[in-house]
Amino acid sequence: MKIGHKKKNGDVMTAKILINGYGSIGKRVADAVACQKDMEVIGVTKTKPDFEAKMALEKGYKLYAAVPERAHLFEEAGLEISGTIDDVIQDADLVVDGAPKKIGKQNLENLYKKNNVKAIIQGGEKANDAEDSFNSLWSYDRCYGKDAIRLVSCNTTGLCRSLYAIDSITDVLKARVVLIRRAVDPNDSKKGPVNAIIPSTDVPSHHGPDVESVIKKFKGKIISSAVIVPTTLMHMHSLMVETTGATKDDIVDAIAKTPRIFTVKASEGLDSTAALIEMSRDMGRLRYDLNEIPVWEESINVIDNEIFMMQAVHQESDVIPENVDCIRAMLQMEEDNIKSIEMTNKAMGLLK
Amino acid sequence: MKIGHKKKNGDVMTAKILINGYGSIGKRVADAVACQKDMEVIGVTKTKPDFEAKMALEKGYKLYAAVPERAHLFEEAGLEISGTIDDVIQDADLVVDGAPKKIGKQNLENLYKKNNVKAIIQGGEKANDAEDSFNSLWSYDRCYGKDAIRLVSCNTTGLCRSLYAIDSITDVLKARVVLIRRAVDPNDSKKGPVNAIIPSTDVPSHHGPDVESVIKKFKGKIISSAVIVPTTLMHMHSLMVETTGATKDDIVDAIAKTPRIFTVKASEGLDSTAALIEMSRDMGRLRYDLNEIPVWEESINVIDNEIFMMQAVHQESDVIPENVDCIRAMLQMEEDNIKSIEMTNKAMGLLK
Numbered sequence: 162m163k164i165g166h167k168k169k170n171g172d173v174m175t176a177k178i179l180i181n182g183y184g185s186i187g188k189r190v191a192d193a194v195a196c197q198k199d200m201e202v203i204g205v206t207k208t209k210p211d212f213e214a215k216m217a218l219e220k221g222y223k224l225y226a227a228v229p230e231r232a233h234l235f236e237e238a239g240l241e242i243s244g245t246i247d248d249v250i251q252d253a254d255l256v257v258d259g260a261p262k263k264i265g266k267q268n269l270e271n272l273y274k275k276n277n278v279k280a281i282i283q284g285g286e287k288a289n290d291a292e293d294s295f296n297s298l299w300s301y302d303r304c305y306g307k308d309a310i311r312l313v314s315c316n317t318t319g320l321c322r323s324l325y326a327i328d329s330i331t332d333v334l335k336a337r338v339v340l341i342r343r344a345v346d347p348n349d350s351k352k353g354p355v356n357a358i359i360p361s362t363d364v365p366s367h368h369g370p371d372v373e374s375v376i377k378k379f380k381g382k383i384i385s386s387a388v389i390v391p392t393t394l395m396h397m398h399s400l401m402v403e404t405t406g407a408t409k410d411d412i413v414d415a416i417a418k419t420p421r422i423f424t425v426k427a428s429e430g431l432d433s434t435a436a437l438i439e440m441s442r443d444m445g446r447l448r449y450d451l452n453e454i455p456v457w458e459e460s461i462n463v464i465d466n467e468i469f470m471m472q473a474v475h476q477e478s479d480v481i482p483e484n485v486d487c488i489r490a491m492l493q494m495e496e497d498n499i500k501s502i503e504m505t506n507k508a509m510g511l512l513k
Numbered sequence: 514m515k516i517g518h519k520k521k522n523g524d525v526m527t528a529k530i531l532i533n534g535y536g537s538i539g540k541r542v543a544d545a546v547a548c549q550k551d552m553e554v555i556g557v558t559k560t561k562p563d564f565e566a567k568m569a570l571e572k573g574y575k576l577y578a579a580v581p582e583r584a585h586l587f588e589e590a591g592l593e594i595s596g597t598i599d600d601v602i603q604d605a606d607l608v609v610d611g612a613p614k615k616i617g618k619q620n621l622e623n624l625y626k627k628n629n630v631k632a633i634i635q636g637g638e639k640a641n642d643a644e645d646s647f648n649s650l651w652s653y654d655r656c657y658g659k660d661a662i663r664l665v666s667c668n669t670t671g672l673c674r675s676l677y678a679i680d681s682i683t684d685v686l687k688a689r690v691v692l693i694r695r696a697v698d699p700n701d702s703k704k705g706p707v708n709a710i711i712p713s714t715d716v717p718s719h720h721g722p723d724v725e726s727v728i729k730k731f732k733g734k735i736i737s738s739a740v741i742v743p744t745t746l747m748h749m750h751s752l753m754v755e756t757t758g759a760t761k762d763d764i765v766d767a768i769a770k771t772p773r774i775f776t777v778k779a780s781e782g783l784d785s786t787a788a789l790i791e792m793s794r795d796m797g798r799l800r801y802d803l804n805e806i807p808v809w810e811e812s813i814n815v816i817d818n819e820i821f822m823m824q825a826v827h828q829e830s831d832v833i834p835e836n837v838d839c840i841r842a843m844l845q846m847e848e849d850n851i852k853s854i855e856m857t858n859k860a861m862g863l864l865k
Contacts, residue, residue: 339691339751341710341740357787358693358742358749362779362811364821386751386812386821388693390710390742397710399691399738401753427714435709459714460738469716469738 164199164254164492176200176492179253179278181227181246181268183207183217185346186283187259189481191222192447194257196508197485199494204249210238225249227260246272255279255488266290269309279307279491281484284314288374296321296375297486297505298420301498304490312480312487316340316396317371319454319474320383323400324376326419327468330411331404333382339399340368340387343476347393354391361387395434395451396474403467412461412468420502420513421482422472424458431455434473441475450478453512482509516551516606516844528552528844531605531630533579533598533620535559535569537698538635539611541833543574544799546609548860549837551846556601562590577601579612598624607631607840618642621661631659631843633836636666640726648673648727649838649857650772653850656842664832664839668692668748669723671806671826672735675752676728678771679820682763683756685734691751692720692739695828699745706743713739747786747803748826758818768808772854772865773834774824776810783807786825793827802830805864834861 164176180191183205195202206227207214218224226232229245256273258265262285273280288294291311295304299321304310345352369383416422425431441451460471485505495501516528532543535557547554558579559566569576578584581597608625610617614637625632640646643663647656651673656662697704721735768776777783793803812823837857847853
């Protein structure tokens, strides 16, 4: 019986997903998977019995120790685990890795491949650590049926969406992007900067090539630089895209037609990343996640066929629906990327 | 007797400078003027008897009420004023205006022109409010002998210096600049953002045209966008300059030869705006002012004849030596801009 297809009794054969690392990305992917009709969370893992582990149990997820040797810590903390990752990994159709940077690659080599289970690793890993790099709009087909895929970072995902909108109406000759990156996620009280701007002095930054790992035809065309600034809410991108021609109206229309990216107006009070997050809080979004990419409509301008625009990226959440689509592609549950996007969006309650 | 020339007794005939508005810019210009051999501060004005007014008196500056009707406030606060601006303006060879945005233009029309005194207004005013826009490297000759000149903003001054270095070795075809602006000056505890990135949704921003008001030959070639971020120390610029060709070594050499701009190495620990300011504090600079523009050497890169580089701008102080040079130009005290720059730098103790 094929995953995602209906059984004789009308039930859908669901994909069994294990979340290895129930942290910033992992907990969000778990919730996004749990609300899909064609997949289920068979368990989540944690390395330690912290508040997130406790809340995973309260939500009804089966909890497993990510590191078998540390299983006793959970018992000592009074948290009921269903075993260690070794007890559950064979039951999974696919593992979504939510481990910190570099650990994902280790997990892929030492755990997922050895257990012959498909896996998604996150954007902190390198492009050549996996078979391919995933974005729902650009590389769904390429990742179809694959065993080990890297889901690109929040910034790369955001750029892939806006470049998809632009590419739908004109040809991209060269794109320059300056990324103004948030310092840390909101829950991180250890690191800074508190009052400084930190340049990424490797210019161009790695973000351009990372976009190119998804969009092969843009090879050598995306040049990026980045700075880190003292804010926690969102990243921001200033895009300058040389094209063969487009109008502002074309771009606004193209964004309207592209999934998971939308225009906002500073004139309506959405004049900063803080205002965007306030909107998301008012929308009642879980954890105030803004999975879609907002583009400031006033910032869109075309001069000499070069498109200028500014967008924001909610670093914690824009990749979450992409993880769900990636599962469908890798498990061959849906051939059409747009159909998968629509299923994911509907289940998650996304704008578009 | 001509200002700046030696009298028979060997003394230099000094230019009499009035500082109207002893605030962020005014107090720094006062100190920079006071240490030059060929000019003197005949007085400074304040609108209210605050700590800066008190410290002006302690430094030995003659204090005048900027608004005659408020003179009594100074007496009531126990601060000895030498009169109001009306009592001193006729004695000045030139007034340096340090008033807030838009007030400078009003002062020029209602005060300086009526009293037939030369005046410098600051970069918050618009280009067409004055006869021309000043930068020591680019428009000294144009402003020579003029009566009303605008000294461009800190960001524009910073860009004029780096573009001068680049222009000295290659031809600029198009420059794109993204400005990451500090939120407020360090003494401002009223405004934010505290945790947000604010886009300037007018893209391109006004900074490009402002550079072009100084460098006429770059008309239409400088495109800028800007965001405001939660930091107080310095602005930062990410430059992307299309040229007819240059190497990294060319650029480093050109920066070394250009006054008031220098390269720093992140690898030496100067890896953020905070580290740059720490360096300036360690240098013993008054108010930790870093009047020179630091460019991160690691960030300098050339791809397809396009120069990439990142620089920081100490918003409170980079324009200060330019004000001194502007005085010399407007009062025809020195014909050679490089000689004026050298005099100013030496007196202020600048690096170069």
